[in-house]
Amino acid sequence: MTVINGSHFSNLEGFYEEVSKVLTKDTNWKVGTLDGFNDILYGGFGIFENYDEVQIIWKDSQKSKKDLGFELTKEFYENKIKQGKPFNVELIQDKLNELIDGKGQTLFDILIEIIEEHQNITLILD
Known part of the structure; x- marks a missing residue:
């Protein structure tokens, strides 16, 4: 289970930092664009490999929805x-x-859509 914590950021750059920290642990790879975010969701950049079943919980997603609105x-x-x-x-x-x-x-909607395009990833908005 992977957790993106919406209380850790309030803009897109902060989101990129959070997902880089959470999804690309122990690698030098950093997310800096929407395309880059999409790329790491294919796996192989850190905590999961291609097509692994992954569950992402987005804590404080309502805050993120407002922040990235x-x-x-x-x-x-x-x-x-x-x-x-x-x-x-x-x-x-x-x-x-x-x-x-x-x-x-909104950016929030776009990020959700990017995650949901990956059928091996289950997103839970918390």
């Missing part, structure tokens, strides 16, 4: 748009517009 997500997209290349600014603008219209995903 609308405001932080809006800022995340706006920063990518400002940076421009290598980001697909049009796509990111569309995602920002959806978010503002109340139809888009």
Whole structure:
């Protein structure tokens, strides 16, 4: 059983630090992007191997849902748009517009979706 503790972070960088500490124990590998987070969930980077059955408990998930919610997500997209290349600014603008219209995903929603795409991982929101 693996525990991500929402009380240990309040932004995306903090989330990356938490999952790096929890999922890549004793390796030099650090998560720094959404893609990187997805990659470690395939296994082989620390505490579990590819296709091992894994249970992740996300403690204080309601705090994380709030912390990684609308405001932080809006800022995340706006920063990518400002940076421009290598980001697909049009796509990111569309995602920002959806978010503002109340139809888009927050960072919390995106992280949950990434975890749930891995069928060998069971996520429990606590």
